[in-house]
Amino acid sequence: MIICGIKLTHDGALALIDDQQLVCCIEMEKLDNAPRYMHFNIEMDRLEQLLQQYGYSFNSIDRLVLDGWAPEEQITINLGKGNFPVKLAGYGSMVMRENILERQCFDMPGFSGLSYASYQHVAGHIAGAYCTSPFANQQEDAFVLIWDGGMYPQLFYFHHKTGSVENLGVLFMLIGNIYSIFSQHFGPYKVKEGVVNDQLSVAGKVMAYIALGELKPELLPVFRSIYDAPGQKNMQFANSFSKTFLQQVQGRNYRDEDILHTFHVFLEQLLVEKLTAKIKRYPGRQPNLCFAGGCALNIKWNSAIRNTGLFKEVWVPPFPNDSGSALGTACCEMITAGTNYALDWNVYSGPAAINNGADEKxxxxxxxxxxxxxxxxxxxxxxxxxxxxxxxxxxxxxxxxxxxxxxxxxxxxxxxxxxxxxxxxxxxxxxxxxxxxxxxxxxxxxxxxxxxxxxxxxxxxxxxxxxxxxxxxxxxxxxxxxxxxxxxxxxxxxxxxxxxxxxxxxxxxxxxxxxxxxxxxxxxxxxxxxxxxxxxxxxxxxxxxxxxxxxxxxxx
Missing domain, CATH: 3.90.870.20 (Carbamoyltransferase, C-terminal domain)
Known part of the structure; x- marks a missing residue:
């Protein structure tokens, strides 16, 4: 079975899987010096050219799968017949007890007889992390932690025998973008009121910047008291959290570097604390962990989780953010279609380098x-x-x-x-x-x-x-x-x-x-x-x- 997964929104990409083997994964930003986080923007002729490089065609695809996204955003696709709005499965900021791997089917607008499937965005992160993990190869179950930009950190458990995902719930009520949202009040990331910084790129810069600061232990209880305060913790809580902190430390002359460093430590401690408590509620489970979502690019948090000793092994795929979503949604279809959940893959599966361009210089x-x-x-x-x-x-x-x-x-x-x-x-x-x-x-x-x-x-x-x-x-x-x-x-x-x-x-x-x-x-x-x-x-x-x-x- 040939499966083509497509991520339409930022970090747009297509992934091609043929009988559990990854043929290629083409991220739009890696074609033609395109901007970082580029949306899927190729028409049918270009898509056909890309597939032919690997010996395939669009007509050879058995199943087309589109990554899910927020329903309030209108997403379009252009396959050579104009821009058409498409229906997608949801995002999954905080999934409840529904079937996380639910397969939704739609007709492709502008193409008679062409249909596609879609899975929730969170499901793509789960499937991409598990199917590329050593645990899938070993036919073992695994916990799967997903913490993405617009998601709360959510813990799941993948049952290999049944290919099903158990929802173990949210760890705490801070979306992954809290790291970027909080930083927009400090240092070189400070922005004017009402302006949001580039949340896709700033988190990695902040992770480097905090090395200029040092831990201020007296600020940790301040962060915790704001988090523990009664009140609704919805998607806007990240903004109110940041503003409340600013009010409480006003006039105390802390360096921005120290504040950001200490905030990083606060989130790390909260993550370890809540993950530890959640895991201990499920004794006897296989001690494997997959971690994905944009927050899994934070090497210090990854190491802190590994250093807890809770897990035999911690697996983070090299594409834990949305750059792996095309592959992940294709893996959802692979799970639905069969009983082999281990993807045969190689990290070097992007576009080939080309020798060209020499001149007299x-x-x-x-x-x-x-x-x-x-x-x-x-x-x-x-x-x-x-x-x-x-x-x-x-x-x-x-x-x-x-x-x-x-x-x-x-x-x-x-x-x-x-x-x-x-x-x-x-x-x-x-x-x-x-x-x-x-x-x-x-x-x-x-x-x-x-x-x-x-x-x-x-x-x-x-x-x-x-x-x-x-x-x-x-x-x-x-x-x-x-x-x-x-x-x-x-x-x-x-x-x-x-x-x-x-x-x-x-x-x-x-x-x-x-x-x-x-x-x-x-x-x-x-x-x-x-x-x-x-x-x-x-x-x-x-x-x-x-x-x-x-x-x-x-x-x-």
Whole structure:
């Protein structure tokens, strides 16, 4: 059975599943340097072209599935016959006791005889998280925690034997967007009254910014008293919570950085407290947890949950936010259609990188991974690295990355400058899995950059570019199976330098999706080298990055 899932709203995408195997997942932002969070905007001719690249056509699709959304919003689709409003299943801010995997069917407007299914948005997060998890492969049950922007944190339990989802209820009454809504009153995120900031992008920035602050323990009871105060906690509670806090601390001269840091800790403690209490009400269940929704991109919360010891394993997919919703709604249909709930998938299932665009300003030649490692070692400057199919989700995991040596503290400044990012933003390390425990704490396997790790003291001076202000790192580990090309590059670089990691940040224009081709990276014109599928493009008139000469300690 061939299933095509489509996410129409922000983070628009299509996912194609053929007999429980993921063929591809194409996020709109990863085509043509499109803006981040792009809606689904392709007509039938383009859709047909995309499917043909994988040997399929629109007519070969057995089941078409559209992700659910808020019913008050009018959503349209254009498949070459104009924009038509479509009916969708709901959002699921707080689901009650209904069948969470209820399948709703509709006729496609403008297409005689074409019908589609739709599932609640929350159901897509549940199915996408579970079906990609190791628990599905092991035929085990699992708790599934979903906390998305417009949702309260909700706990479910997936019963593998029956393919059914049990609703265990809400943990607490704060929607995921509270993190962004609260921040709009402080620091660089402060906005004028009545204006809402960009909630899709600001949360990740705040997570980095709080490293500038410190915990103020006396504020934790203030946050808790506001939350515990009697009164209705509806969808507007996030706004009233923020305004009440402002009133209570007015004139107390707290730094914005400290307030945001402490608020982060308050939410983390509340999440752990309520999750722990809820799990203890269900003894004897299999101690597996899937966590998805936009809040599952918060690496510190993920680590806090893992550190509770409540679970044998915590699984966070690399696309926990809405970038995984097309895949998730397709997984809902896969669950409904059969008895095998484990998706055969690979994180590198996005659009393929294209070699193109060389001109007189760039020279080009075939360059092996070993030769690229030599270049990184000798030149000590950033290289755009484009390889094969793009990674799924919002984080560059090696195939759409800017790579650079981490031995010079100034490299973080260089990377943030060429990316037009704030100076406090961290740069992630991409590291050989077998060496990670020696460099990071805990340093265990983390192939999707979704947990928090501390840089061990002995390594802080050796890899300063990937040390965040609080001494942590958003680590990605790589082994020979995860990404053989990156693994080969890191091995070669380690042999030369004694350092088994590189800086890794996303290769994209500011506010845009990943570079789709070499031409885009060259047109960006911020680096001297672009490597794409074993071909190196070298700028003839070089930028000067004014970095220190690298110094290496080859003993490891």
């Amino acid at each position: 760039w020279i080009t030649q075939e360059t092996t991974v070993q030769e690229l490692a030599q270049l990184l070692f000798e030149k000590n400057e950033p290289v755009v690295f484009l390889n094969g199919a793009a990674e799924l989700g919002p984080r560059a995991l090696g195939n759409r990355s800017i790579l650079a040596p981490a031995t010079d503290a100034a490299m973080k400044e260089v990377l943030n400058k060429i990316k037009s990012r704030e100076s406090y933003r961290p740069v992630a390390p991409i590291c050989l899995e077998e060496d990670a425990p020696d460099i990071f704490e805990p340093g265990i396997r983390d192939p999707y950059m979704l947990f928090d790790h501390k840089v061990r003291p002995a390594w802080k001076d050796r890899i300063p570019a990937v040390c965040h202000l609080d001494g942590t790192a958003r680590l990605q580990t790589v082994n020979s199976t995860d990404n053989p090309v990156i693994y080969e590059l890191l091995m070669a670089y380690k042999q030369l330098s004694g350092i088994p990691l590189l800086c890794n940040t996303s290769a994209n224009l500011n506010g845009r999706g990943f570079f789709p081709d070499a031409a885009s990276a060259m047109a960006w014109n911020e680096v001297n080298y672009v490597w794409c599928n074993n071909r190196l493009y070298e700028k003839t008139e070089k930028h000067s990055f004014q970095l220190l000469s690298p110094t290496y300690n080859t003993s490891i």
